[in-house]
Amino acid sequence: MAGPSLEGLINPDMLAWARTQSRMDVATAAAKVHQTAERLTEWEAGTRAPTLNQLRELANVYKRSVGVFFLKERPRVPRRPVDYRQFEVKARETMTPALANGMREAEAKRDAALDIYTQMEEAPPEWDLQIRRDASADHAAEVILARLGVTMQTRAGWQNHYEALSGWRAAVESLGVLVVQLRNVPMEEMRGCSIAHFPLPVIILNSADSPLGRVFTLLHELTHLARAESGLCDLTEDAPRAEADEQVEAFCNRVAGLVLVPPADLLRLPEVQRANDNTQWRPESLQAMRRMFWTSQEVILRRLLDNGKTSREFYRAMREQFQRDYAAQRDQAGGPVPYYRVVLLNNGRLLTRLALNAYGAQAITGAELSRILNAKLDHLPKIREALKGEVIA
Structure with missing residues (x-):
């Protein structure tokens, strides 16, 4: 059974508000609650009303409590982060x-x-x-x-x-x-x-x-x-x-x-002390520092660059390689x-x-x-x- 209609009890404007706050268009939202776009439009216009079970489906999709649809007016939305x-x-x-x-x-x-x-x-x-x-x-x-x-x-x-x-x-x-x-x-x-x-x-x-x-x-x-x-x-x-x-x-x-990489701890490492602004770091060295500081090789190399222990050209080339490696790892x-x-x-x-x-x-x-x-x-x-x-x- 479809259940009793809530016509006259819910605020249809709150249906539209909840959908737009969830960044969904009518077609997407309707598909998620197994309704036609025309039916959802009717609910939001107030010409028809959903049943309680259908309202619960909407609440689940919009990540709202059912009670929000009974409010008389739209609540104040907190200011979003910059x-x-x-x-x-x-x-x-x-x-x-x-x-x-x-x-x-x-x-x-x-x-x-x-x-x-x-x-x-x-x-x-x-x-x-x-x-x-x-x-x-x-x-x-x-x-x-x-x-x-x-x-x-x-x-x-x-x-x-x-x-x-x-x-x-x-x-x-x-x-x-x-x-x-x-x-x-x-x-x-x-x-x-x-x-x-x-x-x-x-x-x-x-x-x-x-x-x-x-x-x-x-x-x-x-x-x-x-x-x-x-x-x-x-x-x-x-x-x-x-x-x-x-x-x-x-x-x-x-x-x-x-x-992540405090300067004093980085600069006391013998290999870092021997490096200069032209040093091209071996992967094994970066891996060792990665496990020491527990941060990415990219962060390690950036801190070496900031402390004059490698060149900007080497950093940029290696950063591109790191980005490719990260993308490949995420695909797994x-x-x-x-x-x-x-x-x-x-x-x-x-x-x-x-x-x-x-x-x-x-x-x-x-x-x-x-x-x-x-x-x-x-x-x-x-x-x-x-x-x-x-x-x-």
Whole structure:
């Protein structure tokens, strides 16, 4: 049975609003709910109304609660992060639905976390990482690295790039940052995003990126937050974008590189001390430093260039090779990821632990927990076990 009609109860304007906020045209949205474009147009015009089951389908596609369709007027939409991406990406008419919905869901997770703190009568972590916008990149990196507490000794304990990502992510979350991850978003559209709402600012990573690529993005976006600015970034160097935007992105890239490869630790290496501005580095040497600092060879080589230990021509040639290698690696399909790990990757340890604690204290219901984490409750035992110390990256 189709179910009773909701004619006269729902606001048809909210149907159109939710669709456009999800960056979908009528034909795309109609296909996703197994309706004709003409029928969806009738619903949005108010000449016909969907049933409750059909409304639930729309809510699922638009990543909204059913209740939003009963509102009398459109809610205020939070201001989006500044778009620092290159011109050719910004010029596209719309975001993909995956990115638009993902950014909105990230903000909803933050709202849910703040509600939990209120219900638990606890204060959210105080945000105290602040960098003046006229500060030098070197000073900014020193401040950030000191607050994160990730030393060379810490890095020596990591066995692979997944442990490196997990370690850096845990360090950033310890500052009171929600670190979430989006899936099904093209790398060309977004590598990272920062939402500078305090307390509990948000960093969004792209699961399509490599582990060490996500580490760099994480620190790039953390720099945005330290400057109290939100940003939607692709991190592309030398890309066509407004001069002011290019300066901000170059600054955040430089800070991320300095945090990952501190100058004092780089320059004390004997092989680096022997190098000059014409040195052409062997792959084995770059690989060794990659495992020492746990960052990409491109970042290592850029830091060597910045310290006068290679030539710009060699850096550019090798960077092109690195980009080809990255593209080839992304094209190789990875194995299936266990469901409980997907939940942790998408939500981060901070939010997952907070929500589970609230559920255990009966501050939220099972249905609320499932909605916040977008997780099935029968996977809770494995999620709890993973929070005890498994590498999540």
